[in-house]
Amino acid sequence: MLSLFLAKRFFKNSDKNTGGVRKASPPALRIATAGIAVGLAVMVVSICFVRGFQHEVSGKIAGFTSHIEVIEPNSLSSPESFPVVTDEKLINQIKQTPGVESVQRFSQKMGIFKTQSDFAGVLLKGVAGEYDLNFIKHYMVSGHLPHFSDSETKNEIVISQTIANKLKLSVGDKVYSYYFSNTIKQRRFKVVGIYNTYMKQFDNNVVLADMYAVNQLNRWLPEQSSGLEIRLGSYDDLDKVQYILAKKVGGHTDRFKRSYAVLSVKDNPVTSSVLSWLNLLDLNVMVILVIMICVAGFTMVSGLLILILERTQTIGVLKALGATNNRIRHTFLWYAAFIIGRGMLWGNVIGISVVMLQKYTHVVSLDPEVYYVPYAPVDFDVLSIVVLNVITLLVTMLALVIPSYLVSHIQPAKAIQFD
Incomplete structure (x- = not known):
């Protein structure tokens, strides 16, 4: 598949000048990768911390009152x-x-x-x-x-x-x-x-x-x-x-x-207010997830536009050789997918590392008089993290579909002369 082959070449040569291939803008790639990594890490930490807190406090309520x-x-x-x-x-x-x-x-x-x-x-x-x-x-x-x-x-x-x-x-x-x-x-x-x-x-x-x-x-x-x-x-x-x-x-x-x-327990006046507060945390997590996914999407959109402009000459050559707009679009979408994948890998590594650090060292402490626990509990839910990764990948890729149409406006004659 030509689009996938070209995307791999672009991705492998994005951090070095080899084989006469023009080097992509390192800041653009780093910003795009960092945006995905930070956004996903924050989402993983948020879900694990909130789930852990809800599980711990609701467990105490059920333990006392059933x-x-x-x-x-x-x-x-x-x-x-x-x-x-x-x-x-x-x-x-x-x-x-x-x-x-x-x-x-x-x-x-x-x-x-x-x-x-x-x-x-x-x-x-x-x-x-x-x-x-x-x-x-x-x-x-x-x-x-x-x-x-x-x-x-x-x-x-x-x-x-x-x-x-x-x-x-x-x-x-x-x-x-x-x-x-x-x-x-x-x-x-x-x-x-x-x-x-x-x-x-x-x-x-x-x-x-x-x-x-x-x-x-x-x-x-x-x-x-x-x-x-x-x-x-x-x-x-x-x-x-x-x-x-x-x-x-x-x-x-x-x-x-x-x-x-x-x-x-929902009818118990002693515990109903605490349960309502715990349910409110779900809304807070949803807000964080939406914001982080939007940040990751906007970062990748700007990164893709920069990458397309960086490869204007290459796009002109490909069009002169008979490549269609769709094939070139697919090439850059695959290129973006590799960048997203690298960002998600780092995001998972950072997020899971923070969660494991808290789980075994309790480095983040809380005031038990306010939060009912002396430290922030975590609940490492593999399924939730997998679903979060899939949603992040799908949303960010969908956000790149419209910007990828920029390649159709690039004229081969002008692009080959572009420097």
Whole structure:
């Protein structure tokens, strides 16, 4: 193929004077290559950083509250939880729903922890043996996770670093707690573990304890709890599974005539604002991608025009030898494709290197009080990077189609004399 052959010759000789072939303008080639490389590197870094941040923060939200909750509707408008029956029949019914990965009971009780130096309002969250504690285990900073139970209690708790700092508590300390209903109840717990997720929405007050202890404080039956936490195999199934569960158990009542409500993390006032903020990041990434692709396209357009003008004599000779305008256009489009390919290669190398550097060294740190993480997390998604490369190549090549028609306006007689 003559067009491809000529393009290869132009590309190989673009950085040197050999064989009498006129050297192309080095600044034009470098600017075009750099424009593609920088644009693609920025896009790769943006996608990996934003995806990583979204995955990390949404994972923390799901780890604390799960994707979907089945609770008593009155619990939404009250600081105290209302009990519902969460027996094996209900749990098995929910587990059979496609997309559901696990179902876990939990009980809650508002209270106050008091030491000699200070006090703090807490949300005592009781869990049982079936509760998946891998999330909390990942963020433990000291101590250990006890074996939580729904049939007995050792009065052992896991508190956050925020609560520990405020009350000056450490692992092994004992703390008195107080609960208010018709009478004031007191209970002493032993701190056996401390966690830190940097999510102030939870770290400020959530304390993990035995479900049995919380049910005793609430004076609930063993079959009752605050509700069920349902975790899904994929966040993408959230709306579909919530709809199915709402029809299956939503609005139904237990034997105490208490109804069930099915809520997702999107309905939770504590987490909905954070999720909305995470979704807004997608718009920011799209803006960055559009800007970078436009920059790369404009850079290549200007580079192609310069290359055509640099090769005016060559174009005149080719036309004098019988080459058609389309063949010459294809030659320069292939030439541009080689330059784009070189720029994309460097862009991928730079972008992926930055991502890997951050992944293993955490060189970019963040304020956890604002961003919920101490460093910028990354999510290296090969498929997204491949798609990004394909889109970049297609858009930049399409942007060069119209400028390539400049060759049809070059007259052979004048071009051969052009210097």
